[in-house]
Amino acid sequence: MKDVAERAGVSESAVSFALNGRPGVSEATRERVRSVAEELGWRPSTAARALSGEGAATVGLVLARPARTLGVEPFFLQLVSGVQQVLAERQLGLLFQVVEDVAAECAMYEHWWAEHRVDGVLLVDPRAEDPRPDVLASLGLPGVVVGGTEARRGLSSVWVDDAGAMASVVEYLHALGHQRITHVAGLSELAHTQRRMASLRSETERLGLPHVRSLTTDYSDAEGAAVTRRLLDEPDPPTAVVYDNDVLAAAGVAAAAERRLPVPARLSLVSWEDSVLCRMVHPWLTALARDPLALGRVAAEELTRLLDGAPARTAGVPVPRLVVRESTAPPPGGGRDGDA
Amino acid sequence: MKDVAERAGVSESAVSFALNGRPGVSEATRERVRSVAEELGWRPSTAARALSGEGAATVGLVLARPARTLGVEPFFLQLVSGVQQVLAERQLGLLFQVVEDVAAECAMYEHWWAEHRVDGVLLVDPRAEDPRPDVLASLGLPGVVVGGTEARRGLSSVWVDDAGAMASVVEYLHALGHQRITHVAGLSELAHTQRRMASLRSETERLGLPHVRSLTTDYSDAEGAAVTRRLLDEPDPPTAVVYDNDVLAAAGVAAAAERRLPVPARLSLVSWEDSVLCRMVHPWLTALARDPLALGRVAAEELTRLLDGAPARTAGVPVPRLVVRESTAPPPGGGRDGDA
DNA sequence: TCACCGGTTGACATCGATGTCAGCCGCGGC
DNA sequence: GCCGCGGCTGACATCGATGTCAACCGGTGA
Numbered sequence: 120m121k122d123v124a125e126r127a128g129v130s131e132s133a134v135s136f137a138l139n140g141r142p143g144v145s146e147a148t149r150e151r152v153r154s155v156a157e158e159l160g161w162r163p164s165t166a167a168r169a170l171s172g173e174g175a176a177t178v179g180l181v182l183a184r185p186a187r188t189l190g191v192e193p194f195f196l197q198l199v200s201g202v203q204q205v206l207a208e209r210q211l212g213l214l215f216q217v218v219e220d221v222a223a224e225c226a227m228y229e230h231w232w233a234e235h236r237v238d239g240v241l242l243v244d245p246r247a248e249d250p251r252p253d254v255l256a257s258l259g260l261p262g263v264v265v266g267g268t269e270a271r272r273g274l275s276s277v278w279v280d281d282a283g284a285m286a287s288v289v290e291y292l293h294a295l296g297h298q299r300i301t302h303v304a305g306l307s308e309l310a311h312t313q314r315r316m317a318s319l320r321s322e323t324e325r326l327g328l329p330h331v332r333s334l335t336t337d338y339s340d341a342e343g344a345a346v347t348r349r350l351l352d353e354p355d356p357p358t359a360v361v362y363d364n365d366v367l368a369a370a371g372v373a374a375a376a377e378r379r380l381p382v383p384a385r386l387s388l389v390s391w392e393d394s395v396l397c398r399m400v401h402p403w404l405t406a407l408a409r410d411p412l413a414l415g416r417v418a419a420e421e422l423t424r425l426l427d428g429a430p431a432r433t434a435g436v437p438v439p440r441l442v443v444r445e446s447t448a449p450p451p452g453g454g455r456d457g458d459a
Numbered sequence: 460m461k462d463v464a465e466r467a468g469v470s471e472s473a474v475s476f477a478l479n480g481r482p483g484v485s486e487a488t489r490e491r492v493r494s495v496a497e498e499l500g501w502r503p504s505t506a507a508r509a510l511s512g513e514g515a516a517t518v519g520l521v522l523a524r525p526a527r528t529l530g531v532e533p534f535f536l537q538l539v540s541g542v543q544q545v546l547a548e549r550q551l552g553l554l555f556q557v558v559e560d561v562a563a564e565c566a567m568y569e570h571w572w573a574e575h576r577v578d579g580v581l582l583v584d585p586r587a588e589d590p591r592p593d594v595l596a597s598l599g600l601p602g603v604v605v606g607g608t609e610a611r612r613g614l615s616s617v618w619v620d621d622a623g624a625m626a627s628v629v630e631y632l633h634a635l636g637h638q639r640i641t642h643v644a645g646l647s648e649l650a651h652t653q654r655r656m657a658s659l660r661s662e663t664e665r666l667g668l669p670h671v672r673s674l675t676t677d678y679s680d681a682e683g684a685a686v687t688r689r690l691l692d693e694p695d696p697p698t699a700v701v702y703d704n705d706v707l708a709a710a711g712v713a714a715a716a717e718r719r720l721p722v723p724a725r726l727s728l729v730s731w732e733d734s735v736l737c738r739m740v741h742p743w744l745t746a747l748a749r750d751p752l753a754l755g756r757v758a759a760e761e762l763t764r765l766l767d768g769a770p771a772r773t774a775g776v777p778v779p780r781l782v783v784r785e786s787t788a789p790p791p792g793g794g795r796d797g798d799a
Numbered sequence: 800t801c802a803c804c805g806g807t808t809g810a811c812a813t814c815g816a817t818g819t820c821a822g823c824c825g826c827g828g829c
Numbered sequence: 830g831c832c833g834c835g836g837c838t839g840a841c842a843t844c845g846a847t848g849t850c851a852a853c854c855g856g857t858g859a
Contacts, residue, residue: 469807470807471809472807472808472809473806473807476807482805483805484807485806485807488807507814510814510815511813511814512813512814575815
């Protein structure tokens with residue numbers, strides 16, 4: 120900093136004023152200082168700024184999943200990528216941490232807070248009985264819940280309309296004539312799993328579909344295949360299955376192929392998440408497409424808002440769109456009255 | 460810190476000495492201080508430590524890929540997860556950044572260095588003509604090249620034996636009787652792509668196989684499928700194809716299915732990377748299995764070594780193991796002499 | 800009795816920025 | 830000629846740790 124001040128022929132105070140956009144220096148000086156700093160490749164030390172009350176210029180993101188179930192879905196990295204697009208503009212860094220469970224995640228927040236390491240965090244995979252928002256609130260650490268609903272002091276949410284999306288899927292399958300629909304869900308603890316299950320129930324009640332249920336899994340291809348096999352072995356198997364992610368769905372396709380059950384002639388399949396996986400199996404999967412990149416961007420924007428002192432709120436992202444491909448068709452027996 | 464000193468009934472100096480494991484305090488006091496700090500949930504501010512010369516307690520990782528091609532392979536998150544297992548022990552944070560290209564990555568390193576934001580970095584996807592090691596060297600920022608070879612002041616590498624792995628695949632296919640082998644490679648700029656291509660050439664020359672070549676792609680399912688279709692439409696199509704990653708290979712399986720070409724009866728396929736994808740297509744893919752988690756661990760260990768002042772070196776990880784599944788068999792015409 | 804020793808204290812400098820404040824300079828207006 | 834004002838200086842405090850150093854305290858051995 121001394122160097123910059125010297126080279127620009129001004130005092131250190133002037134440099135600080137100039138680069139932080141505060142009044143007290145002329146526009147000419149400001150520009151000169153800026154260009155000298157650029158030329159010298161100088162940037163203020165984050166440590167020093169953090170120490171003088173500026174915050175750490177970093178946001179945190181903890182992913183609580185056992186290592187082995189990690190990284191199958193493209194979803195997560197896409198989300199992070201969207202987050203970064205926004206953070207980059209503000210010169211904010213992303214501190215990323217993978218831990219085993221939610222307890223470790225809470226501990227992480229406490230550590231980060233105690234060390235003043237992050238200014239705020241992004242919270243993913245919100246759960247039904249989730250201790251994390253309370254931890255953040257009690258620490259006073261700003262956060263944004265991705266896929267959450269609540270908004271309280273220092274805690275915003277980005278709301279994803281799982282219920283609406285589920286309704287659109289059910290409506291679509293019902294219009295094709297399906298009566299026996301099964302939902303192969305993800306982890307039952309997750310908030311969005313419960314929302315989807317609830318929406319499925321209410322929608323099918325509304326439409327008068329009796330043979331409907333949700334089965335939870337751990338999102339793995341193994342369970343996806345196992346559940347599907349079990350379903351197909353039933354005396355009255357479902358004619359349509361909705362899977363909570365692309366991995367489950369792809370495993371479902373494989374299981375149907377094993378049983379030599381033609382898709383979609385005998386069984387319709389829908390994936391909740393559109394990714395390359397959906398176009399890598401045969402037949403191509405009808406899928407709910409959301410935009411993880413955009414979700415990440417919105418979440419990051421909400422967080423920067425909070426850091427700027429804006430009040431907490433709940434933002435929304437567009438409802439996922441159903442992309443119809445080859446894996447869905449009217450049920451065997453042909454359409455609306457076939458099965459009844 | 461004052462609070463801790465007070466509660467433990469000692470001076471601030473004693474607290475600092477105690478918690479940093481330096482001589483000058485009795486074991487009893489050390490323990491008491493430790494427990495008080497624990498109890499109060501106190502941790503030293505990273506900013507303050509960094510300022511007094513301790514380093515930022517953070518390592519950086521930049522991923523230079525366009526957002527849309529991101530996150531298809533499980534490989535990357537597994538790697539990160541392995542990295543974290545080691546970093547966690549040392550209370551090191553991981554600053555993670557996604558950028559568009561290598562130039563942006565170099566700029567990132569310069570920024571981080573200027574801001575004293577990281578103590579070292581992990582460099583992934585090394586390239587043939589790679590400017591990044593030079594940038595790191597000129598900055599004096601310690602780094603570990605994952606999948607690299609060089610070791611110079613402040614730059615270690617974790618060596619992955621692509622050549623040996625390629626040799627084992629070629630040997631296996633040759634033993635089955637394949638003569639016409641095609642390698643569907645990844646990005647040609649990447650160092651490991653070139654190593655694999657070179658190894659393929661030298662191995663097949665050694666074995667006297669003439670109909671062999673490498674074709675580069677961008678790793679996407681789209682190109683994987685397109686290249687495979689083109690290959691199958693040739694008058695003398697290959698009898699075996701080796702794909703540089705799981706996504707390409709899965710796309711290849713799909714393309715073969717489109718053409719109604721039975722795998723492995725008419726065409727054998729091998730994936731360079733074992734993941735759930737390989738067990739989600741039919742037939743299941745024979746694959747080279749490496750352990751990204753272990754790779755991440757080794758890389759992180761090398762980096763902590765460097766940070767501790769150890770000299771740069773090249774570490775190795777085990778050669779990938781070929782897992783034979785359903786997608787490989789002798790070529791049509793049956794084995795060794797069939798095609799000649 | 801005194802020197803020595805490990806354990807400990809307290810005061811102070813240091814890291815690199817920001818925040819504050821009195822004061823200086825030159826220029827324009829009255 | 831003087832005031833006032835915008836632009837700028839220079840010195841000092843601050844953030845929260847670490848590093849250093851002289852000095853102190855109680856116990857032991859000479």
